Each structure stands twice: as structure tokens, then as C-alpha cells.
Amino acid sequence: MRIQTGARTDLGRVRKNNEDCFQMEPSLQLFVLSDGMGGEAHGEVASNLAVQTVITHCQQSENSRTTPIFGEAQPDVSERTNRLASAIHLANKKVFEMAAANPAQKGMGATIVAAWVEGQRLSVAHVGDSRVYLLRAGTLDQLTADHSLVAEKVRIGIMTPQEADASEMQSVLTRAVGTTAAVQVDSTEQMLLVGDTLLLCSDGLTRMVTDPEIASTLLTSTAAQEAADRLIELANDYGGVDNVSAIVLRVTQKSDGVLDRLKVWKRNSG
Amino acid sequence: MGTRPVTIGRAPDNDIPIDNLAVSNYHARVYLEAGSLVVEDLNSLNGLFLNDIRVERAMLKDGDAILIGKHHILVDQAHDAALPVDGWRKPPVPRVNETMVLDTHERRKLLEMAAAAGERSQLSPERLRVPTLTVLQGRTDQKEYRISGKLTVIGHSKLATVRLRGWFTPDIAAQINKHEDGYYLGCGDRVPKINGIAIGGLTKLNDGDLIEVGRVRLNFLYRE
Numbered sequence: 001m002r003i004q005t006g007a008r009t010d011l012g013r014v015r016k017n018n019e020d021c022f023q024m025e026p027s028l029q030l031f032v033l034s035d036g037m038g039g040e041a042h043g044e045v046a047s048n049l050a051v052q053t054v055i056t057h058c059q060q061s062e063n064s065r066t067t068p069i070f071g072e073a074q075p076d077v078s079e080r081t082n083r084l085a086s087a088i089h090l091a092n093k094k095v096f097e098m099a100a101a102n103p104a105q106k107g108m109g110a111t112i113v114a115a116w117v118e119g120q121r122l123s124v125a126h127v128g129d130s131r132v133y134l135l136r137a138g139t140l141d142q143l144t145a146d147h148s149l150v151a152e153k154v155r156i157g158i159m160t161p162q163e164a165d166a167s168e169m170q171s172v173l174t175r176a177v178g179t180t181a182a183v184q185v186d187s188t189e190q191m192l193l194v195g196d197t198l199l200l201c202s203d204g205l206t207r208m209v210t211d212p213e214i215a216s217t218l219l220t221s222t223a224a225q226e227a228a229d230r231l232i233e234l235a236n237d238y239g240g241v242d243n244v245s246a247i248v249l250r251v252t253q254k255s256d257g258v259l260d261r262l263k264v265w266k267r268n269s270g
Numbered sequence: 271m272g273t274r275p276v277t278i279g280r281a282p283d284n285d286i287p288i289d290n291l292a293v294s295n296y297h298a299r300v301y302l303e304a305g306s307l308v309v310e311d312l313n314s315l316n317g318l319f320l321n322d323i324r325v326e327r328a329m330l331k332d333g334d335a336i337l338i339g340k341h342h343i344l345v346d347q348a349h350d351a352a353l354p355v356d357g358w359r360k361p362p363v364p365r366v367n368e369t370m371v372l373d374t375h376e377r378r379k380l381l382e383m384a385a386a387a388g389e390r391s392q393l394s395p396e397r398l399r400v401p402t403l404t405v406l407q408g409r410t411d412q413k414e415y416r417i418s419g420k421l422t423v424i425g426h427s428k429l430a431t432v433r434l435r436g437w438f439t440p441d442i443a444a445q446i447n448k449h450e451d452g453y454y455l456g457c458g459d460r461v462p463k464i465n466g467i468a469i470g471g472l473t474k475l476n477d478g479d480l481i482e483v484g485r486v487r488l489n490f491l492y493r494e
Binding site: 039077081136137149155158173175176180187188190193211215216220263266267268 | 315372421456459471
């Protein structure tokens with residue numbers, strides 16, 4: 001299976017600097033996106049450091065089996081997924097230490113979401129309110145659970161999704177990379193299929209654009225880059241109140257044989 | 271109609287949700303283009319009909335009838351100014367606050383609330399039970415499976431927990447994911463059914479649910 005990629009980050013229409021940051025590492029099939037916070041230019045520093053750390057740690061672990069594991073490995077996910085979570089634990093440590101060493105950067109932090117593909121298996125790990133979506137068989141599912149105050153309240157059942165959408169508290173995170181000495185990282189796994197589309201994005205997209213609009217944009221775009229561009233444009237058309245970033249990944253077959261196209265067609269037609 | 275597209279489909283997050291199995295999850299959308307209303311099929315299974323003719327994409331005029339599944343949607347351009355239907359819009363985004371992290375005291379309060387909610391859920395320690403899949407029908411490598419990982423694959427693949435046999439069985443037919451609040455069934459190369467109804471995206475499994483994947487029937491049970 002092959003992955004077609006498209007990605008874009010944009011300032012939006014209101015903010016003066018872009019604290020979002022992403023990196024794609026096609027040789028590793030590793031994709032990382034981060035939304036920084038902390039005012040001045042510190043948010044950018046935090047998100048860049050977090051993304052770089054994740055990429056470097058994963059790269060090192062590929063080259064050397066003895067690369068140490070950071071954080072506690074979970075028994076219910078694969079070694080690969082634990083490695084990705086370990087990279088985020090290390091990113092947390094690095095951002096936290098940098099902020100501690102530099103009083104001007106106190107309180108800086110970032111969200112992070114990372115997707116790593118090995119064969120058919122997708123590993124996802126995240127902290128904060130940046131998201132991963134999977135579009136399969138015409139249905140859009142959010143694979144990550146936001147670590148935001150309103151999302152956690154919805155999950156506990158003390159707030160409705162409608163109240164959450166209208167809340168003034170949407171910018172309050174319950175977890176972030178770099179704001180505490182240790183952080184809890186969530187991870188999950190999926191088996192990918194030809195025809196799947198993955199979306200990694202910052203809250204600048206999901207606060208402006210509804211899930212059905214995201215689904216219809218992904219469904220009606222031919223190339224991954226076109227989908228990413230159109231999503232960013234939509235967020236900006238609706239006001240672009242925040243930085244906005246999107247990575248779109250299309251899972252295609254190397255040969256694109258008739259049988260595979262038939263399979264995708266059959267799945268999409270229910 | 272406002273300036274945003276209106277989506278129509280079976281998924282509840284559509285602007286116009288239609289709860290009918292003949293309707294695809296995201297079936298069609300209507301949007302404004304150069305001052306005209308346009309309707310577009312989003313690759314739906316059963317298609318989109320305009321005045322009884324199947325269309326992929328078509329411009330709409332006053333009095334047109336769109337047929338989706340067994341539902342007719344009428345285009346009424348005479349009243350457009352009088353009926354501002356903006357219900358599908360996201361509410362105005364609150365003032366942009368700088369992102370911040372919850373302080374320690376607030377976080378503790380939230381965790382206490384979460385713990386209280388957890389006691390009522392299926393995953394609470396008091397009710398710690400093992401989720402299992404019991405095979406009722408079909409060719410599999412075992413008769414019963416315990417679910418332990420975050421990802422449980424049902425299919426022909428060597429990576430599958432529930433290994434299906436048979437020539438044309440897909441490698442990944444369906445999968446089950448463990449979430450904070452329980453187990454969710456998702457599509458693979460097949461759209462599985464829960465209690466006879468095809469799922470539309472990740473769907474939470476309840477104790478006793480009957481899962482159908484192709485010709486295989488499984489019973490999802492929490493065991494003591």
C-alpha cells in the first residue's frame with residue numbers, strides 16, 4: 001500500500017503569527033502536527049521542538065533497538081505504538097525543560113498528534129485537542145479524544161456537544177506537551193485499507209468547519225493536496241480565527257489493480 | 271440557505287439528517303454557486319434524483335423536487351428571504367482566547383467528576399468484566415475470543431485476533447477499538463451489522479450485542 005500526502009498550514013485571518021507546525025517523514029511513513037501556545041513567539045518554539053523531537057526519536061529507534069523508552073509502555077498496544085507514545089513523552093520533557101531554563105518561556109506548551117504507518121498498521125498518539133480523523137466507507141470517524149475541558153465534560157456527561165460548541169472555554173486544555181514535568185499520552189491503533197483517507201488537523205480547522213463539511217470536502221477532492229488546500233480555505237472563509245493546519249493522507253494501492261478498485265467500490269457502496 | 275453548504279445524509283451530524291437505511295451517511299449536499307443552488311451526490315449508494323431523473327450534480331430551480339431514499343426535498347426559492355434557516359451553522363465562535371492549560375485545582379475537580387462518572391460505566395473496577403466474542407455461526411479458528419488489546423481485528427489476516435476462514439474472506443473484515451468508555455465496532459472491508467442494522471461509522475458495543483460480519487455471527491458479551 002502507498003500513501004499519497006497533502007498538507008498545508010496557514011496563519012488564518014486574525015492571528016499575527018503561526019504557532020502551528022507539521023512535518024511529514026515519508027521514508028518513515030511518520031506524520032506529526034502540533035499547535036503551540038504561550039504568546040509572543042514561544043508557541044512556535046514549543047510546537048517546533050515537539051515535532052522535531054518526535055521525528056528524531058522515532059528515526060533513532062528505527063536505527064537502534066537500544067533507544068530508551070520514555071514514559072510507561074502500555075500492554076494493550078503494539079511496540080510501534082508504544083514507541084510513538086515514548087516520542088511524545090520525550091517531547092514533553094524537552095519542552096518542559098526548555099521552558100524551565102528560560103523564564104520568558106514559562107508556560108509555553110503545545111498540542112501534538114502523530115500518525116505512524118507500518119505495513120497496514122496505523123499507530124496514533126496524541127496530547128491536546130489536535131485531531132486524527134479516518135474517512136472509510138463514506139463515514140468520518142474521529143480517532144482521537146480531545147484533551148480539552150469541554151470535550152472531557154461532554155464525555156463525562158455533564159455538558160452537551162451543543163453547549164461545548166458554544167462555550168467560551170473551548171481554548172482550555174486538560175493536557176498539553178511541555179506544561180508539566182510528565183504528561184499522559186493517549187494512543188490507539190487501526191488497520192488501514194486501500195481507499196482510506198486520514199486527516200490530522202489543528203483546532204483552527206475543527207472550530208470553524210463542521211464534520212460533515214470535512215467529510216464532503218475529503219470525498220469530493222481528487223488529490224490529497226487539493227483536499228488539504230480546500231479545508232484551509234474553508235476555515236479561512238468562515239473567519240479563520242486561529243492558525244489552521246491539515247495533513248491529508250490517502251491510502252492507495254501501488255499497482256491500482258482492478259480487484260482493489262472493485263473492493264473499494266464495494267465497500268463504499270455499503 | 272446561507273453561504274455554507276448543507277449536507278444531507280444518515281449520519282446524525284448532517285445538517286439534514288435522514289434516519290433511513292436507503293440513505294448513505296453523507297449522501298448529498300446543496301450549496302450556492304454563483305448565486306444558484308446546486309445539488310451534488312456525494313458518491314451515495316442509492317443515488318440522487320432530481321424530478322425523478324438520477325443526477326450527479328445539478329442546478330436547482332424553484333419547484334424542483336430532490337429525492338433521497340424515500341424522502342422528497344422541495345426547492346422553494348420564493349420564500350428564501352423570509353426563511354433564514356441558519357440552524358446548521360456552527361454557533362459564532364467565541365472570542366479567541368489564548369489557549370491555556372487547566373490549573374491543578376480545576377483538573378483535580380474534573381478528575382473527581384470523571385471518576386464518579388466512571389463508577390457508572392461498564393469499565394469500572396467494581397464491574398470489571400472481560401469482554402468476549404462468542405462465535406454463533408461461521409468459520410473461525412476458535413469458538414470464543416477474549417478481547418484484550420486496543421485493536422481487535424476480525425478477518426482473514428494473520429494479524430487478526432478473530433481469524434475468519436474461507437476463500438474470499440477479506441484480510442480485514444471489521445475491527446473493534448477499545449476507547450475510554452467501552453468498545454467500538456468499525457468497518458473494515460465489510461460494513462458489519464449490530465443487531466441486524468448496518469453500522470454507520472464507529473459504534474459502541476453493548477453487552478449482548480449480535481455482530482454480523484459477512485456470514486459470521488458473533489455475540490459480544492462481558493463475562494465475569
